[in-house]
Amino acid sequence: MKISRIIAYVVLLAFIFSLPTIVRGNGYYIHVLILCVVNVILASSLRAITTTGQISLGHAGFMSVGAYTCAILVMKLGVSAYAGMILGGLVAALLAIIIAFPVTRVKTLYLAMLTLFLGVFISLGLTEFRSVTGGTSGIIGIPALNKISILGINIDFATRAANFYFISIVMLIVLVFLYSLDQSYVGKTFKAIAQDEALASSTGINVTKYKVAIFCIGCFIAGVAGGFDAHYLTVITPDSFGIFPSIYIIIYVIVGGPNRFAGAIIGAVVLTIVPEAFRAFKEYQPLFFVAVLYLVVFLLPGGLVTIPQYLRFSLRNIFKGRAAHAGD
Amino acid sequence: MLETRQLSKHFKGLVAINNVDFNVGQKELVGVIGPNGAGKTTFFNLVTGFLKPTSGKILFEGRDITGKPPHAIAGLGIVRTFQLDRIYHDFTVLANVEIASHLQARIGFIESIFKTRPYRKKEQSARENAMQILQFLGFQDKKDELARNLSHGHQKLLGIAVALAAKPKLLLLDEPLAGMNVQEVGHTLELIRQIRAEGTGVLLIEHNMRAVMSTCDRLLVLNFGTEIARGTCEEIQRNKDVIQAYLGAKRNAA
Numbered sequence: 001m002k003i004s005r006i007i008a009y010v011v012l013l014a015f016i017f018s019l020p021t022i023v024r025g026n027g028y029y030i031h032v033l034i035l036c037v038v039n040v041i042l043a044s045s046l047r048a049i050t051t052t053g054q055i056s057l058g059h060a061g062f063m064s065v066g067a068y069t070c071a072i073l074v075m076k077l078g079v080s081a082y083a084g085m086i087l088g089g090l091v092a093a094l095l096a097i098i099i100a101f102p103v104t105r106v107k108t109l110y111l112a113m114l115t116l117f118l119g120v121f122i123s124l125g126l127t128e129f130r131s132v133t134g135g136t137s138g139i140i141g142i143p144a145l146n147k148i149s150i151l152g153i154n155i156d157f158a159t160r161a162a163n164f165y166f167i168s169i170v171m172l173i174v175l176v177f178l179y180s181l182d183q184s185y186v187g188k189t190f191k192a193i194a195q196d197e198a199l200a201s202s203t204g205i206n207v208t209k210y211k212v213a214i215f216c217i218g219c220f221i222a223g224v225a226g227g228f229d230a231h232y233l234t235v236i237t238p239d240s241f242g243i244f245p246s247i248y249i250i251i252y253v254i255v256g257g258p259n260r261f262a263g264a265i266i267g268a269v270v271l272t273i274v275p276e277a278f279r280a281f282k283e284y285q286p287l288f289f290v291a292v293l294y295l296v297v298f299l300l301p302g303g304l305v306t307i308p309q310y311l312r313f314s315l316r317n318i319f320k321g322r323a324a325h326a327g328d
Numbered sequence: 329m330l331e332t333r334q335l336s337k338h339f340k341g342l343v344a345i346n347n348v349d350f351n352v353g354q355k356e357l358v359g360v361i362g363p364n365g366a367g368k369t370t371f372f373n374l375v376t377g378f379l380k381p382t383s384g385k386i387l388f389e390g391r392d393i394t395g396k397p398p399h400a401i402a403g404l405g406i407v408r409t410f411q412l413d414r415i416y417h418d419f420t421v422l423a424n425v426e427i428a429s430h431l432q433a434r435i436g437f438i439e440s441i442f443k444t445r446p447y448r449k450k451e452q453s454a455r456e457n458a459m460q461i462l463q464f465l466g467f468q469d470k471k472d473e474l475a476r477n478l479s480h481g482h483q484k485l486l487g488i489a490v491a492l493a494a495k496p497k498l499l500l501l502d503e504p505l506a507g508m509n510v511q512e513v514g515h516t517l518e519l520i521r522q523i524r525a526e527g528t529g530v531l532l533i534e535h536n537m538r539a540v541m542s543t544c545d546r547l548l549v550l551n552f553g554t555e556i557a558r559g560t561c562e563e564i565q566r567n568k569d570v571i572q573a574y575l576g577a578k579r580n581a582a
Contacts, residue, residue: 177441184440185426185433185451192416192427199414202376203494204402204431213437 016168020161030160032276034232037167038225039268041174043252045221047264048178050253051187052211053194054104057112058119059222059249062092064241066223067230068126071139074231081145085227092223096216104211119246126238138237142230163232170228174221175265181217182261190214244286251289255296257303266304329354329529330375330406330498335384337370337553344370346553347384352498357520357530359544361537361564363573367553368533369411372500375531376408377401388498403431405497409504413483415490417476421467424475424486425458428493432457461492465519481512488519498529505536517543541565549573 023029046059056062066088073079073087099118106114126133133139145157145166155162181187193200193207201207230236248271256267271292275285300306330352337345345367352358360368373379375386377398386394393401416424433454439447462468465485470478475486484504491499501520505513517539524530534540540547541561549557549564551573557564564570 180441180443181437184443184447185435185454186437186440188419188423188427189430192419195416195418196414198378198398199410199416199490200427201398202378202402202408202410203428203490204399204407205427206397206399 013172016172017165020164025161027160030164032273034160034164034167035276036269036272037164037171038229039249039252039272040265041167041171041225042222042249043256043264043268044175044178044261045218045225046249047253047258047261048182049215049218050258051182051190051194052214053107053197054211054215055112055115055250056103056215056218057116057243057246057250058122059218060241060243060245061119061122062096062219062222063226063229063245064122064126064236064238065092065095066226067236067241068133068139068226069223070227071142071230071236072132075139075142081143081227081231085224085231088227088230089220089223092226093216093220096219097212100212100215101208103215104208116243116246119243123238123242126241133238136238138235138240139230140235142234142236144234145231157231167228167232170224178221179261186210248289251293255292255303257305259302260305263303263305270304329356329389330531331387332375333385333387335371335374335386336382337367337374337379338382344553345374345381345550348550348553348555350548350555350558352529352531355524355527355529357524357532357543357545359540359547360531360533360550361535361540361547362550362556365552366550368550369502370553371550372408372502372531372533375401376406376500402494402496405495406500407491407494407496407498408500409487409491409502411502411506413480413487415475415483415486417474419475420472421462421475421478421486421489422455422458422471425461425489425493426454428490429454429457431494457495458493461489464492464522465489466515481508484508485512485516485519488516492523496528498531499523500531500533502533503535504532505534505539513539 019033020030023033042059042063046056049056049059066085068088069091070081070084070088074081074084079087103111103114103118126138127136129135145163147157148155155165157163157166182190189200189205189210193205193210197207226241229240233240252267252271253264254267255271256265257263271289275288278288281288296303300310302309330350332348332350335345335348335350336343348371360371362368370379374381377393377396377400380395384394385392388401388404388406391404393404393406396404416427419427433450435447435450435454459468459471462471465488467482467485467489470482475483478486484507488501488504491501504516504520508516513536520530520532520543532540532544544561546560547558547564548555549567549570556569556573557567559567
């Protein structure tokens with residue numbers, strides 16, 4: 001790796017970890033930052049699934065499976081919060097494996113319908129199994145993350161900043177993992193499958209295996225994020241993981257730019273912060289998302305991530321135009 | 329090497345392939361011809377596992393491969409090309425062939441995340457395999473071009489390169505010459521002969537009769553899913569049934 005790159009990463013890391021200080025410990029701002037980080041995790045994991053040409057309209061459903069599993073295990077069985085998060089992810093991945101086989105066999109509109117239905121089904125299930133999930137009122141009073149002591153320093157998760165540091169570390173691990181996968185031979189194979197499944201299978205690629213694997217990985221990550229959400233918010237209800245959150249995650253990916261790894265990250269950050277800035281118009285949030293989606297699809301089909309490219313291109317055209325005029 | 333026994337495929341009422349008994353020997357170059365809709369491509373789809381036969385058996389090197397999925401059949405050594413230019417349009421030429429080296433590379437998930445030493449070796453060997461094939465096809469100067477920007481003839485050649493990267497023992501070519509100009513046809517035929525000379529069996533569907541007659545050892549002629557003739561090129565050229573299938577019978581014949 002080039003030294004300039006390493007320096008860039010270190011600066012970025014330092015920036016991320018100094019964010020709570022930059023916002024002067026303001027609780028609300030840190031809350032928004034945590035939302036950003038969670039959404040980055042969700043959008044990136046969904047984007048990984050889309051690289052194989054699949055789409056899931058039920059991603060928040062898997063998040064809720066992680067959140068509920070984690071909450072129930074921690075509160076009823078006394079499992080530690082961290083083990084609970086991992087187990088929540090595993091249960092989400094297990095559910096993903098079970099439903100992945102029908103899911104990976106259908107395409108386009110049918111796949112969208114199937115995953116949408118799945119999300120609704122999970123949400124209904126959480127509402128109906130009152131004895132375990134608390135029905136519509138959900139689960140209340142989930143404890144904060146356990147204290148950790150590293151090298152004699154006690155980290156108490158009573159503060160929001162500590163939660164932010166924790167989930168940021170989780171995000172970095174997830175991003176490094178997904179990025180390495182994306183840039184590897186396996187990641188290229190995903191993109192090959194997205195382009196032509198028949199061709200891929202004719203050269204010996206087990207298309208189903210690859211699609212199921214990335215679907216499960218994506219759902220595992222969503223489940224872990226859900227587990228964190230449960231501990232951070234201390235309250236989870238079926239509503240917090242309905243259809244809208246699932247669709248928002250897709251919009252993050254599309255608006256950011258699905259063809260580039262950074263796209264999902266940029267989309268999630270921008271579309272988390274901007275609506276928060278206009279909190280007074282909260283009822284119009286779905287309208288805002290749809291408007292942004294339309295604008296991006298028509299004006300910037302490659303997503304926000306292509307803005308620098310687009311600017312460079314238009315600037316060059318302007319200069320070229322001038323040069324042509326000067327030559328007249 | 330490849331053998332089909334009483335192979336049949338029905339689509340609802342339509343009989344696409346009807347009791348075809350056929351075999352291809354080691355290093356043989358066999359042509360499959362017949363009028364449009366004769367079931368040639370369906371035959372390929374059955375052999376490569378893209379379609380499941382209604383009845384009958386397919387054997388490859390003595391092993392029953394009936395009903396196996398396409399990737400498993402490719403793993404055993406039967407690789408096909410497609411009639412349409414099926415290539416990865418958004419990849420470079422090199423990347424197209426690299427990804428098709430999958431069977432040789434056998435790269436796992438975990439090692440590709442940690443970029444271990446074996447991973448880098450395997451990736452390197454996939455690249456070398458791809459470069460070798462591109463050189464074989466005289467394609468190396470185009471390796472960094474996007475596949476979608478290639479000419480039609482080059483896209484067809486890339487389709488063959490992709491199939492070759494999977495190191496087939498038996499290569500099934502579905503109309504490789506369609507839409508090519510005279511020069512490209514000559515070049516491609518020369519390549520097909522060379523592929524065979526290097527020890528790969530070839531099964532060729534083609535409408536260009538001059539090309540078929542000049543390259544194939546043997547022919548299988550299908551019409552309405554049924555075998556109507558087989559034999560050497562000379563035998564087929566004299567065969568009445570074949571001439572009738574292609575040109576139609578005279579009304580007052582017989």
